[in-house]
Amino acid sequence: MKTSIATVSLSGMLPSKLTAIASAGFDGFELFENDLLYFDGAPKTVRSMATDLGLAIYLYQPFRDFEGVSPAQLDQNLERARRKFDVMHALGVDTMLVCSNVSSNVIRDDRLAIDQLGALAELARQAGVVIAYEALAWGAHVNSYRHAWQYVKAVNSPHLGLGLDSFHTLSIGDDLTELASIPGEKLAFLQVADAPLRKMDVLEWSRHYRCFPGQGDLDVTRFVATALAAGYRGPLSLEIFNDGFRAAPADSTAKDGIRSLRSLESQVRDVLVDDKAARGLDTLTSLPPAPAAIDLQFLEFAVDANARVTLTTWLEKLGFLRMGRHRSKDVTLFQHGRASIILNAEPDSFASAFFMHHGVSLCASAFRVPSANDTVTRASQVGYARFEGRVGPNERNVPAVLAPDQSLFYLVDELPNAPTLFESDFHLTDIDGPTQTGPITAVDHVALSVPGGSLERWALFFRSVFGFQAEHSVVLHDPYGQIQSQAIRSHDGSVRIVLNASVDPRTIHSETISAYKGSGLNHVAFRTDDITLAVRRLEGDGVPILRIPQSYYNDIAARFGLNEAFVDTLRKHNILYDRDASGGEFLHAYTAQVDHRFFFELVERRGGYDGYGAPNASVRLAAQSALRS
Amino acid sequence: MKTSIATVSLSGMLPSKLTAIASAGFDGFELFENDLLYFDGAPKTVRSMATDLGLAIYLYQPFRDFEGVSPAQLDQNLERARRKFDVMHALGVDTMLVCSNVSSNVIRDDRLAIDQLGALAELARQAGVVIAYEALAWGAHVNSYRHAWQYVKAVNSPHLGLGLDSFHTLSIGDDLTELASIPGEKLAFLQVADAPLRKMDVLEWSRHYRCFPGQGDLDVTRFVATALAAGYRGPLSLEIFNDGFRAAPADSTAKDGIRSLRSLESQVRDVLVDDKAARGLDTLTSLPPAPAAIDLQFLEFAVDANARVTLTTWLEKLGFLRMGRHRSKDVTLFQHGRASIILNAEPDSFASAFFMHHGVSLCASAFRVPSANDTVTRASQVGYARFEGRVGPNERNVPAVLAPDQSLFYLVDELPNAPTLFESDFHLTDIDGPTQTGPITAVDHVALSVPGGSLERWALFFRSVFGFQAEHSVVLHDPYGQIQSQAIRSHDGSVRIVLNASVDPRTIHSETISAYKGSGLNHVAFRTDDITLAVRRLEGDGVPILRIPQSYYNDIAARFGLNEAFVDTLRKHNILYDRDASGGEFLHAYTAQVDHRFFFELVERRGGYDGYGAPNASVRLAAQSALRS
Incomplete structure (x- = not known):
């Protein structure tokens, strides 16, 4: 699927947001109105900035409180829409998000709202744009995708589609059955956001606690799978309001965003395959599977000579035995039961750099997996960098992934009958000696x-x-x-x-x-x-x-x-x-x-x-x- | 009133909490169970620490989920209470807080709950202690003081009284009418907390957003006035759960706590006087009144020679005129309309110290009030330190209060016909010159x-x-x-x-x-x-x-x-x-x-x-x- 992110998800000013979005690898973005408002330049400048960065503008958002209003207000709202359509033409964007009315003055009359949305669709037809009408979870009258869909279906115009947002549906625990039956061409846009479960007002929850899919507790995967199976073929777009994101650097937030989408796509793919749903599969990224079995192989500490003495004393008192010394590096292996700990005092190495930065610290962890190559490939396709370390003679080249704190996660796979990592890389001094039991x-x-x-x-x-x-x-x-x-x-x-x-x-x-x-x-x-x-x-x-x-x-x-x-x-x-x-x-x-x-x-x-x-x-x-x- | 604070309101370990409470000037405290639990010493050690610091222990808290339970559970709960009474004897505290049951398993039977609280009151009688039964706003069956009072009234024992907490009553917008009619001797304890209005789950609101009275939006004053008019004569005790307080130094939080209580007492006094309610008045602190009228006299910037040039240029461009020079200090007065700004470059002064710390900055503000002495006395009685600056010959000694950032708030009162502060302290070079008009x-x-x-x-x-x-x-x-x-x-x-x-x-x-x-x-x-x-x-x-x-x-x-x-x-x-x-x-x-x-x-x-x-x-x-x- 095409990947997208709403500019409101990132901190900073519009030009740096767009740079971050392009660097992270998104195909395009949703332009949040305030970002345009605060940008001291014309819409056509934004258009050319996007073009230069290779980014599409998928959506202009949001337009609020349109439907369920008095005739006089409708005229004003249509005039407002006309102006926004002009802006959209200058931007080169063809879809506008209209959120369900949240005003306490809304007129609760479905027939009236449908007529008014019909008038908007007609205006959109004349302007050559599409409206994505989306139910906000706190909409005054319309707060579910099902209710919004009634309107869209009734208006029955190619210029009015349904806007979906995983948060607005999942936060109120709404049922997805009807979503599966909506014709794909009526799904005009798909926004995704996750959130941790919180007992609070849904508006506050949405405004401050949204997060990327895979960071929260909502079943975004099932939501997207349902939309795809229904035939949705537009971009997959992140729209996140999060207090932390607002203060974090845009670059790293955008990178996490694209990681989240790639991982989400791969999970959606798994769900569709499980469901034997053919529709939508072709549009989805495929990743090597996450490891079916995984174990902690060892923990590696960065030490200097002093810290090695301190930690060695600790480990020995904890009953660890010194089991081996690395063939070419100043690296020692300790074991107790199935717990393995490595002390790395090798100068000019990754560990010594880590030590210089952090002092005595955990610089690497190693996981045993069925296929190290699969897992590292998966990591790099998701967007986590592979680390290539210095390798000595007769040493195995152990693939590793850089974690968010720049420590390493090694991936180790050991074939039956092949020497283990410890056997190939270490002089196992005590391997035939007494192996302690417990505690x-x-x-x-x-x-x-x-x-x-x-x-x-x-x-x-x-x-x-x-x-x-x-x-x-x-x-x-x-x-x-x-x-x-x-x-x-x-x-x-x-x-x-x-x-x-x-x-x-x-x-x-x-x-x-x-x-x-x-x-x-x-x-x-x-x-x-x-x-x-x-x-x-x-x-x-x-x-x-x-x-x-x-x-x-x-x-x-x-x-x-x-x-x-x-x-x-x-x-x-x-x-x-x-x-x-x-x-x-x-x-x-x-x-x-x-x-x-x-x-x-x-x-x-x-x-x-x-x-x-x-x-x-x-x-x-x-x-x-x-x-x- | 005796002033008190719950140990849970402060950060740190028990000994440093108690020191902070004593230094701030509280009469005593509520001991939160976990503070005792985490203290590596016996209850009698806590008792002697408190005695050494001159602090009373007013309350041991909390005891939870007592009433509305099965007979077997009741036996366990009574046994639990017996153990807590032993702890209370060792501590030398005679009142224990029992919160209304929040368990979803609570048996919703008022008769049963009353019988069970009766059994607890009998146990309390034998142990010579008093139970303060308090309705939590999220109590499963009992969540209002009115419901809790029905129980207390029905049990009718001097060993079971009502525990009041302003938050639990005001957060649910409960009516205070019935509170006014409860006999004072039945009010066993009075906790106060304020909070900013928030749309959220009341439990989350209470656990994270409480603040001191005078920091939030609840009418704590009216609540306390009602309890006093009803005849409550125990301590006034702060019980604050606040994420910020949990991480802030205990000393400064405790100081704000006592300031809050002194100010609250004075407001309660005003309410009682307005209501012509005589009961309770004698127990309340009286402060000089807050100024009936107040105006900004001047703003004073700390500058060095360079910053003086920069700011002078700015002020002149803004249309300010240089109106005078201080008689004995390197201090210049600018005016425009009724706006007065002072640049203070006096070496070895309060301003120069402020400049060293903060650079060019606002080091003082001056308020014109009816009685500077009243306002400064009020400030110091509330708990804000008075600042005494260096005074030159023929200069007025302007009283000032230290604000939370250690900047000054001067209080100026000018008698009719007496020289103004500017006249007495400044050579007013341009006073007879043209005074500009606008902008x-x-x-x-x-x-x-x-x-x-x-x-x-x-x-x-x-x-x-x-x-x-x-x-x-x-x-x-x-x-x-x-x-x-x-x-x-x-x-x-x-x-x-x-x-x-x-x-x-x-x-x-x-x-x-x-x-x-x-x-x-x-x-x-x-x-x-x-x-x-x-x-x-x-x-x-x-x-x-x-x-x-x-x-x-x-x-x-x-x-x-x-x-x-x-x-x-x-x-x-x-x-x-x-x-x-x-x-x-x-x-x-x-x-x-x-x-x-x-x-x-x-x-x-x-x-x-x-x-x-x-x-x-x-x-x-x-x-x-x-x-x-």
């Missing part, structure tokens, strides 16, 4: 601190490249502010990432990313089958465990009705506790912070508990705060 | 850029010290983000201040305060009786006027149906236009920026227009952006 079995999840307002950017990355799922975001309370937290996971939970962002820039806490000059690791959670044993062993080995306030234990004892001996054990080892509705239990403990940056967590999941102990986040954050003050 | 008649309003999240702090300052009124805040769109804007004015509109704050810290625009390292002047608007004449004269004198995009004029022509000649005049002089519902008109134009910092505006008000041309803010911001890019 750690694997990495349970990785928590990243990301800048405020960038949760959506990260969610799009993981969802579009790896096909991960996002849970609803939750707000955690730190003593010095709020943290928005969103968990992202692979379908089967084999890889779990938690994204944390400060809501207020003044909030200084352990989730703060300022020290990282960008994103950074917050903590790595290791899984264990016996947390009491694990904490006891770690404490014995000198790992400092975060002390939990004693009142916490009185509270959980009362809250969950726990027996005293059990609570005593938890209290003694500073283990936190949570239980879900179906009785699944989560036991977890935290280490002190490493280098005032990140920390480790031990988690034991019992009986199918699937969360991250969010109710305990506040007590953990408070305990960490107490240490700092 | 500027006075200062219309002053717009200040304040840091994001500090609108409430500033609103409280102007409202509590000067008795100003606040209008609803509006959101203005800059090309690079949103600006929250709130107008504050004296009762008769003689003094008008507009406060602007960036919503997103990334937003870089003319409202940005970063360059000021604090708050700063955004612009000064001068009033004129003939804006076309004024702009023409200023342009003739070389004042650069902000160019407005031409499409703007096509738009207003269509939008307001203006005649062509009129629009041509506006266009020619880059004058913006707005019209209110009753036909009042606002014509205004802007100068270029002075030193990339602030700018001037010319405004003409016709036919009682009372706003600030907010619909034109976006085009002005865009035009300024275009100049920078």
Whole structure:
């Protein structure tokens, strides 16, 4: 499909918006009236700017409060429309969006509205343009696509079609059945926007919280698939009102926009294929599939000589064994159970550059996938750059993708019987030595601190490249502010990432990313089958465990009705506790912070508990705060 | 009244919260359960901390979802209450807040709930404590104080009283008539919170947008007056959930809290006096009245030698005359109509310190009031520090108050027949010379850029010290983000201040305060009786006027149906236009920026227009952006 974005979705002045839209790779755009108003030049100048950038102007928008008015007002409105048609001719755009009337004075008479839209269609016919009539979710009389469609059908003019907007339909939970039956040629325009579910006034929700498809909770895929199956053949156009986008640089927002559309198209394609719907398939981008299975292979830290000593000590106390040394680089491999951690101190490397910028930090993660090439190709077709690192003799060239914070995600596939990455690239010194058992079995999840307002950017990355799922975001309370937290996971939970962002820039806490000059690791959670044993062993080995306030234990004892001996054990080892509705239990403990940056967590999941102990986040954050003050 | 604040209103850990509460001057506090939970010490330690700081613990809160439950659940809830009573004994607190049940499983049976609350009251009697039962606005069955009062009345125990919270009652627009008739001894606790009006879910509104009384739109004064007239004699306690407060330093939030309560008490006193209600009066703080009349006397800029030259040139081009020189300081007075501007270049002064910090900036404003002493006394009793400047021989000692950004507000009163401030402190060189006429008649309003999240702090300052009124805040769109804007004015509109704050810290625009390292002047608007004449004269004198995009004029022509000649005049002089519902008109134009910092505006008000041309803010911001890019 042709890709488009409304200029209102981006920050800045019109010329820089258009440059950003062209650079990101869109085919065209919707011109928002105010952008023209604030541009100190004639419409024909905008037209030639667009032409020079290779961009089509698909839509001029919006025209408001047209129908359901008095005869005198109708005359004024038609005159207003005439003037706008002149502007459209100068711009070289042939479609205008007309939103359903939101005025409290609207006359609630369908016959009248249809007649008036008929008059507008006639005017549009004379001017050689098309009207896309769209129901706003807060329209005073018309607020569903079904009601708008009644009007369009009744007017029955090739110059009046239906404008669709996924937000306006999905936000009110409207049914898509009728949409499937609307003739494709009557669908004049298709705008798409996602949004996180919020309990609030729909107008406020729309104006401030929209986001790109794949960043929110609405089923935009099903909506677009339905429109395509009905025969819609126009552009797919993003129209996003978002407080964060308004303040973010237009370039990076536009790039995320095109990523969102490519990923959306590919999902729509999957839905149409599943539905055995042939119509629309040919217009859709196809991407290599997201990996069917995925695992965390290793986490790689950028260190210098000092930080290597510090982290090595930590890892050894955590029971990790030094398993190998890289054949050609200053890179060391540690393992414990299925958890692998690499310390990279190679000078003049990606890691050393990362270290210089961020200090000791997580510079790369590696995912094991069925086809590394497929996943990297998918990433680059979605719009995430491939990274090509320096490769030594006898080393494998591991494909990698650059994440939003410019850290790397390596993709590793290992053929049966072929040497593993570790075997080919490392001298595995201890491979035949004793392999320890427990207490750690694997990495349970990785928590990243990301800048405020960038949760959506990260969610799009993981969802579009790896096909991960996002849970609803939750707000955690730190003593010095709020943290928005969103968990992202692979379908089967084999890889779990938690994204944390400060809501207020003044909030200084352990989730703060300022020290990282960008994103950074917050903590790595290791899984264990016996947390009491694990904490006891770690404490014995000198790992400092975060002390939990004693009142916490009185509270959980009362809250969950726990027996005293059990609570005593938890209290003694500073283990936190949570239980879900179906009785699944989560036991977890935290280490002190490493280098005032990140920390480790031990988690034991019992009986199918699937969360991250969010109710305990506040007590953990408070305990960490107490240490700092 | 005794003053109190809930610990949940402040950021940080419990010990620093208590220090902030004590320093601000509160008599006591409500202890929020989580603050105790996160404190790594026993309840008795909290008790002695409070005692050492001279603070009473007035309330332990909250206890949730008690009533309307099954018999088995009731037993558990009573057991939970028993444990909390033990904690209360250790804390030395005798009142516990119980909120109305919000669970969707609540049994909607008033008789059952009353019986269960009766059982709780009996337990409270045995423990020697009191329950304050409070209706939450989103309570599942009980959501009004009237419903809660039915329960309390029916139980009829001295150990069960009604807990009141202004937000829960005012947010749902509930009637206060019944409150007036509740016996005072049945009112167990009184929490106060204000909030700006918002169209949103009441729970979300309450959790994130509450603010101190005098910072929002609710009639907290009337609510408290009603409770006092009914005979309430307990403490007045702030309970604020606010995203900004959660991230702001506890000290300054606590200080604003006590200012809010003192001002509230004084307003409540006025209401009771007006109502001729004697009950409650004796418990209330009395402040000197806010000034009955107020005028802007002068604006004072901190400058160095260079900036003096720059600003002098600007002022002269704007038609200001140099009217005098200060008798002992390097301070110059300019006047035009009733607008007076002072340039202060005195070394080693308040102004020079301000200049060092902020560069060329507005360091002081002066208000003419009936009694400067009354107003300064009022300010200091509310909690704003008085500033004492250096005074030269034969100079008047002008009392001043420190504003939230540490700039000064001078208070000037001039007795009839006594020399004016300008006469006593200045050599008025040109006083007998020609006084120019027009185009500027006075200062219309002053717009200040304040840091994001500090609108409430500033609103409280102007409202509590000067008795100003606040209008609803509006959101203005800059090309690079949103600006929250709130107008504050004296009762008769003689003094008008507009406060602007960036919503997103990334937003870089003319409202940005970063360059000021604090708050700063955004612009000064001068009033004129003939804006076309004024702009023409200023342009003739070389004042650069902000160019407005031409499409703007096509738009207003269509939008307001203006005649062509009129629009041509506006266009020619880059004058913006707005019209209110009753036909009042606002014509205004802007100068270029002075030193990339602030700018001037010319405004003409016709036919009682009372706003600030907010619909034109976006085009002005865009035009300024275009100049920078």
